[in-house]
Amino acid sequence: MTFEKDIFISYAHIDDEPLVEGERGWVSEFHRSLEVRLAQLLGYKPKIWRDTDLDGNHVFSEEIISQFPKIAVMISVISPRYVQSDWCVKEVHEFIDASMKNIGLTIQNRSRIFKAIKTPVSLDLHPVPIREVLGYEFFRLDPERKKVSEFSRVFGQQAQIEYWTRLNDIAQDIATILEEMKKQADVPGAAPASKGKVYLAEAAYDLAENREAIRRELLAQGYEVLPDRNLPLVAGLYREAVSAMMRECKLILHLAGGRYGVVPEESEKSITQLQAEISAEVSREKNILRLFWLSGDAPQDQRQEQFISLLRTDEKLCVHADIVEASLEDFKFTVRDKLERLDKPAQPEPAPAAQPAAGAPSRIYLICDKQDLGETGPIEDFLFNNNCDVILPVFEGDLAQLRNDHQENLKFCDAVLIYYGQGNELWLRSMMRDLVKAAGYGRSSPLDKKAVYVAGPASPQKERFRTHEAVVISGLGGKNEQGLHEFLKTVNKT
Numbered sequence: 107m108t109f110e111k112d113i114f115i116s117y118a119h120i121d122d123e124p125l126v127e128g129e130r131g132w133v134s135e136f137h138r139s140l141e142v143r144l145a146q147l148l149g150y151k152p153k154i155w156r157d158t159d160l161d162g163n164h165v166f167s168e169e170i171i172s173q174f175p176k177i178a179v180m181i182s183v184i185s186p187r188y189v190q191s192d193w194c195v196k197e198v199h200e201f202i203d204a205s206m207k208n209i210g211l212t213i214q215n216r217s218r219i220f221k222a223i224k225t226p227v228s229l230d231l232h233p234v235p236i237r238e239v240l241g242y243e244f245f246r247l248d249p250e251r252k253k254v255s256e257f258s259r260v261f262g263q264q265a266q267i268e269y270w271t272r273l274n275d276i277a278q279d280i281a282t283i284l285e286e287m288k289k290q291a292d293v294p295g296a297a298p299a300s301k302g303k304v305y306l307a308e309a310a311y312d313l314a315e316n317r318e319a320i321r322r323e324l325l326a327q328g329y330e331v332l333p334d335r336n337l338p339l340v341a342g343l344y345r346e347a348v349s350a351m352m353r354e355c356k357l358i359l360h361l362a363g364g365r366y367g368v369v370p371e372e373s374e375k376s377i378t379q380l381q382a383e384i385s386a387e388v389s390r391e392k393n394i395l396r397l398f399w400l401s402g403d404a405p406q407d408q409r410q411e412q413f414i415s416l417l418r419t420d421e422k423l424c425v426h427a428d429i430v431e432a433s434l435e436d437f438k439f440t441v442r443d444k445l446e447r448l449d450k451p452a453q454p455e456p457a458p459a460a461q462p463a464a465g466a467p468s469r470i471y472l473i474c475d476k477q478d479l480g481e482t483g484p485i486e487d488f489l490f491n492n493n494c495d496v497i498l499p500v501f502e503g504d505l506a507q508l509r510n511d512h513q514e515n516l517k518f519c520d521a522v523l524i525y526y527g528q529g530n531e532l533w534l535r536s537m538m539r540d541l542v543k544a545a546g547y548g549r550s551s552p553l554d555k556k557a558v559y560v561a562g563p564a565s566p567q568k569e570r571f572r573t574h575e576a577v578v579i580s581g582l583g584g585k586n587e588q589g590l591h592e593f594l595k596t597v598n599k600t
Contacts, residue, residue: 110153110177112178132258136222140280148285174200217236301328304355307385333348348381365406493598516541
C-alpha cells in the first residue's frame, strides 16, 4: 500500500523549547535537518509531520490517531519527559495498532518505529512496545565524570559534528526502509532479497562509533544486522537471546578494545566476553565463521587484559575464528572479503585427496618475515634434502589474497616451522596465534608438529624465548642442524 505521509515525529513539547532565545528548538532543528538529509538520500523531499500545537494539557487528539494509518514511519524522540507523558506513550500504542491493520510493524525485520534518544533514559522506562527497538543516541556519556552532553551546536563544535553523524545514521536507515516499502507498493507481494544475516556483537562504549560504522556498511551492502533489538541484561536470558540470533547468521563479528563493557545481572563477565563464549559454542555446532577485531587500545583493567589474552591463546575460544589486529578499515576489508566468499555459490565438494604413501615428502610451511627471505635458504635446503617439500609465504598481492594463502597453507601442511629472525616480537605472537586458530581453517587433523627457529640478530627477548606451544630450536650460534633433525623425527612419515 502507499502512504500519504512518510514520517510522523512523536515528541514532548518541552524537548522543543530552545535553550537560546531566538533559535530553533531541538526537535524543530532535528525535523529540518532530517528532511534535508532524507531528500538528498531519496531524491525527493519526504513528507514529515508533527503536531506543532502540542500541549501537555490537551486531550489526546483524534485527528492524530486518524493520521496513523496513512503514515509510513514513526520517530519517537525519547527523553525523560517523553516516557512520563501519557500522550506520547499513547501515540506509540496507536501507531502500532494502525500498523498491524495495514502492512505490519516490521519490513525486512526492521521496525517502522525509530527511537531518537535525545536524553538518556533507563531502558525499563521506555514505552513497553518499543523497549527492544534499537535507538540512535544523540548524546555522549562521559563514564568518568558521569556527565551527559547532548549533540547540539549549543554544546560546541564536537557535539555538532557528532549530531550530524548520528542524524546521518538514522536518515540512512529510514531511507532504506522507505525505499523497501515503496518497492513493495510498486510490486505487490515483492520484497527486496536480503543477502543474509550478520551478527555484529555488542561492544563496550569506547567502540560504539566503530561498531556503528561497520553496521552502516553492512546494511548498505544488503545484509541484515543482528542484534536488531535491545537484549535483556540478565545473564541467562541474554545467553538465550544471543545464541538464537547467532544461529541465524552466516558470519559473526566481535570488537574488543580497552574497556571491558557492561556486565549483566547474575554474571561476572561482560557482554563482550559472554558473546565471544556463546559464539564459540554456536560456531562449533553450526560451523559459522567468526572475526574478531582488536582495536589495539590498552586494556583499562585486569578483566579486559585477561579477556584479550584468552582471545589470543585459548584454542576453544578461537574456534573458526580469525583475529585481526589492524586498522578499522583493514578489518572492514576483511569482513567484505569473508562475505564475498560466503556469498559465492557452493561448489561441489572435491573428492578426498589420497593419503600420502609412507615415505612421501612431508609438507612443511616455513613462515618467515619478508626481510628474512634471503636468510632462510640454508634451512630450505636442509629440509628439502631430508625428504620435505617446503612451502614459503607469498608477499605480493592484496591483503585478502595474502591472508587466504596463509590460511590455506596452515590448512594443508604437515608441520610448521616459524623462522624468528627480522620479525619483531609482535609479529611472532601473531604467527603463534594463527597456529592456535588453524583448526578453524578446516584442517582434518590437529596441527601438532610446530617449531620456532630462533635466528639472528640476537636480542635479550630471543635469548629468553620459550613456549609450550611449539618446539624451540635456537640458531643464534649458527645453523642448528641437530635441532632441526630432532624436529624432523616427529614430522617425516615412516
